[in-house]
Amino acid sequence: MTLWELGKSKSAKVTQIDASLDQQIIARLSEMGLSTGRDVQCIRRGPLGGPMVMQLGGSIFAMEHDLATRIQISPTD
Amino acid sequence: MQRILMVGKPNCGKSLLFNQLTGLRQKVANYPGITVEITRGKCDKFELVDLPGAYSLNGLTRDEVIAVDEIKRSVADDDTSMVLVVLDATRLAQSLVMGLQVQRLAFEHNKPVMFALNFIDEVKRVGESIDTDGLSKALGSPVLALSARSLDGLHEFKQSLLGMAGEPARYATNNSTPHADAAERSQELARDFGIQHDIVLKNQNRIDNFMLNNWTGGFIFIAVMFVLFQSIFTLATPLMDGVEDFIGTLAGGVGAITAEGVVHDFINDAIFGGFGSFLVFVPQIMVLTLIIGLLEDSGYLARAALMCHRPLSFFGLSGRSFIPYLSGHACAIPAIMAARTIESPHKRLITMLTIPLMSCSARLPVYALLVAVLVPANETFLGIFNMQGAAFFGLYFFGIFMALVVSQILNRFLPRDLEKTDMPFILELPTYRLPHWKPLFQRVLNSGIMFIKRAGPIIFMVSVGIWVLGYFPLNSTLQNSWLGQIGHFIEPIFTPMGLDWRYGVAILMSFLAREVFVGALGTLFGLEGADEDVAGLAERVQADGMTTEAGLGLMLFYVVALQCVATVAMLKGESGSSKLSWGLYVAYGLLAYAIAVAVNQIGGLL
Numbered sequence: 001m002t003l004w005e006l007g008k009s010k011s012a013k014v015t016q017i018d019a020s021l022d023q024q025i026i027a028r029l030s031e032m033g034l035s036t037g038r039d040v041q042c043i044r045r046g047p048l049g050g051p052m053v054m055q056l057g058g059s060i061f062a063m064e065h066d067l068a069t070r071i072q073i074s075p076t077d
Numbered sequence: 078m079q080r081i082l083m084v085g086k087p088n089c090g091k092s093l094l095f096n097q098l099t100g101l102r103q104k105v106a107n108y109p110g111i112t113v114e115i116t117r118g119k120c121d122k123f124e125l126v127d128l129p130g131a132y133s134l135n136g137l138t139r140d141e142v143i144a145v146d147e148i149k150r151s152v153a154d155d156d157t158s159m160v161l162v163v164l165d166a167t168r169l170a171q172s173l174v175m176g177l178q179v180q181r182l183a184f185e186h187n188k189p190v191m192f193a194l195n196f197i198d199e200v201k202r203v204g205e206s207i208d209t210d211g212l213s214k215a216l217g218s219p220v221l222a223l224s225a226r227s228l229d230g231l232h233e234f235k236q237s238l239l240g241m242a243g244e245p246a247r248y249a250t251n252n253s254t255p256h257a258d259a260a261e262r263s264q265e266l267a268r269d270f271g272i273q274h275d276i277v278l279k280n281q282n283r284i285d286n287f288m289l290n291n292w293t294g295g296f297i298f299i300a301v302m303f304v305l306f307q308s309i310f311t312l313a314t315p316l317m318d319g320v321e322d323f324i325g326t327l328a329g330g331v332g333a334i335t336a337e338g339v340v341h342d343f344i345n346d347a348i349f350g351g352f353g354s355f356l357v358f359v360p361q362i363m364v365l366t367l368i369i370g371l372l373e374d375s376g377y378l379a380r381a382a383l384m385c386h387r388p389l390s391f392f393g394l395s396g397r398s399f400i401p402y403l404s405g406h407a408c409a410i411p412a413i414m415a416a417r418t419i420e421s422p423h424k425r426l427i428t429m430l431t432i433p434l435m436s437c438s439a440r441l442p443v444y445a446l447l448v449a450v451l452v453p454a455n456e457t458f459l460g461i462f463n464m465q466g467a468a469f470f471g472l473y474f475f476g477i478f479m480a481l482v483v484s485q486i487l488n489r490f491l492p493r494d495l496e497k498t499d500m501p502f503i504l505e506l507p508t509y510r511l512p513h514w515k516p517l518f519q520r521v522l523n524s525g526i527m528f529i530k531r532a533g534p535i536i537f538m539v540s541v542g543i544w545v546l547g548y549f550p551l552n553s554t555l556q557n558s559w560l561g562q563i564g565h566f567i568e569p570i571f572t573p574m575g576l577d578w579r580y581g582v583a584i585l586m587s588f589l590a591r592e593v594f595v596g597a598l599g600t601l602f603g604l605e606g607a608d609e610d611v612a613g614l615a616e617r618v619q620a621d622g623m624t625t626e627a628g629l630g631l632m633l634f635y636v637v638a639l640q641c642v643a644t645v646a647m648l649k650g651e652s653g654s655s656k657l658s659w660g661l662y663v664a665y666g667l668l669a670y671a672i673a674v675a676v677n678q679i680g681g682l683l
Contacts, residue, residue: 022500024135031135033170043282050383062502062504
């Protein structure tokens with residue numbers, strides 16, 4: 001499933017990041033702590049398809065739909 | 078003087094630490110070419126340089142690319158004796174990415190690095206601690222824990238910093254991580270030395286449950302915006318009056334000691350009347366900077382941008398467009414600079430091109446005059462809303478509405494630059510923190526100084542120009558002056574708007590800077606010191622028989638028209654296209670004219 005499908009308060013492990021994404025974006029995601037094998041937790045879902053809020057390591061990030069659908073995850077709980 | 082550079086990610090508390098180390102005397106310098114605001118101050122016998130923040134040396138947004146260029150240039154500079162990297166102890170992994178990259182950069186240039194582990198008070202508060210010696214060994218550069226807010230460890234830190242800066246050769250960096258490994262290494266280090274995040278983040282998430290909630294969050298957002306716009310009037314008005322009185326007193330004093338004649342008239346009308354009336358807006362810009370600064374330092378602004386992302390996407394904008402739009406209500410120039418944080422070049426361009434539709438403070442005197450002419454004072458709507466206040470709100474709203482409409486159109490028709498990849502919307506939500514007055518105070522002061530420096534010269538030239546045209550040939554009346562002659566020549570353009578030559582001249586002059594309108598009209602109505610007495614001028618305009626439809630058309634004209642040469646210059650610098658910037662100037666002018674004529678003509682039929 002994709003990161004976008006992760007429900008509120010649910011955790012998952014990142015399994016794959018779309019390799020066709022711009023290299024710069026992949027590098028930034030990995031700097032944020034979002035790369036294959038890392039944990040991610042959904043903090044909240046925005047209304048009307050707005051950005052989702054997630055916890056990566058010790059930081060909180062908001063990410064929009066278009067990017068979140070290109071990240072594959074497997075739920076851990 | 079030898080320099081110490083300060084780098085760090087946004088929200089790492091860098092500005093406050095800078096203030097604590099340098100005191101309140103500091104200089105904001107602007108670099109030629111691209112505008113980057115870099116703060117410098119003195120710390121003992123060294124110059125401390127606060128470089129702009131970035132998440133990584135691989136810059137994504139325009140502001141990051143500019144910041145990274147500046148960091149690279151400064152680290153390589155011979156006068157730089159060392160680099161101070163500020164880390165957020167509560168978000169170690171995030172701040173170490175940038176930290177490790179900068180350490181590597183310093184290593185390549187043979188400069189020593191010191192890490193300042195900030196917010197150590199917050200770490201202690203949750204009962205945690207960080208092994209700084211261990212972290213220091215792992216990093217290969219000294220790490221000192223401190224809190225710039227509670228002053229914990231600050232004294233020891235300053236001593237070590239000065240010791241190191243004095244003997245940079247002794248502390249050469251001997252260990253560094255290649256750029257490609259920085260992300261991985263920072264995660265490892267955070268796992269080994271970082272704190273348990275859950276306690277810290279639980280608090281933040283609890284506040285966010287309220288702030289970002291669909292109902293309470295929306296309500297808070299509207300309330301914050303309401304307070305913000307209210308304070309533009311209530312907080313800024315007494316300050317603006319103060320500046321006005323001061324200039325008036327000064328003009329009176331200088332007027333008394335200069336002999337009657339051309340020089341006396343020049344100083345009185347061109348310098349004090351023209352240039353002086355521009356200084357009146359400075360407090361308003363400072364008040365708005367203060368409120369935006371409070372919202373930003375507290376962490377709320379990122380939440381507001383997040384909530385606005387979805388609605389603004391509909392118009393081809395980003396959530397990050399919200400902040401430039403907001404500051405555009407004070408002045409378009411810093412707002413256009415703030416648009417650099419927008420991730421997508423296409424959205425950034427649309428935002429920059431629509432910022433001039435926000436009702437900046439230079440429009441206020443024009444609105445104030447026309448509202449006073451058209452809307453009777455002391456009249457209320459439903460017994461609650463002051464009609465004049467409601468009219469002001471309507472004008473602000475019309476500007477925002479037009480900006481969204483124009484954005485939608487630009488999004489459809491503006492060609493996309495396919496070589497530039499669209500960056501996605503990723504936004505860090507910083508920890509909620511109580512803002513500290515020191516960096517805020519500095520920021521507010523600088524906003525005023527920068528505004529005067531940037532717009533001042535143009536306004537000055539316009540004031541002098543108008544005065545010369547209105548004053549010569551010598552001993553002529555205004556009607557016969559060069560200005561009057563031009564006015565009669567251009568009158569046919571303004572007849573469809575329901576306005577005569579005097580308004581025409583005032584409008585024409587305000588194409589250089591819109592704040593000129595009230596002053597110019599005041600002079601044309603033969604009223605000395607019109608800026609100080611908007612009410613007096615309003616009565617004259619009323620008595621002169623301005624129709625409601627012409628007045629309404631004129632107000633909407635001022636909402637839409639891009640009458641500010643300084644803004645065009647800024648747009649040119651940021652978009653790199655002179656054609657686009659002047660094209661926009663003409664396009665908004667024509668659109669404003671069309672709206673004004675339409676309102677006047679349709680209003681006349683009703």
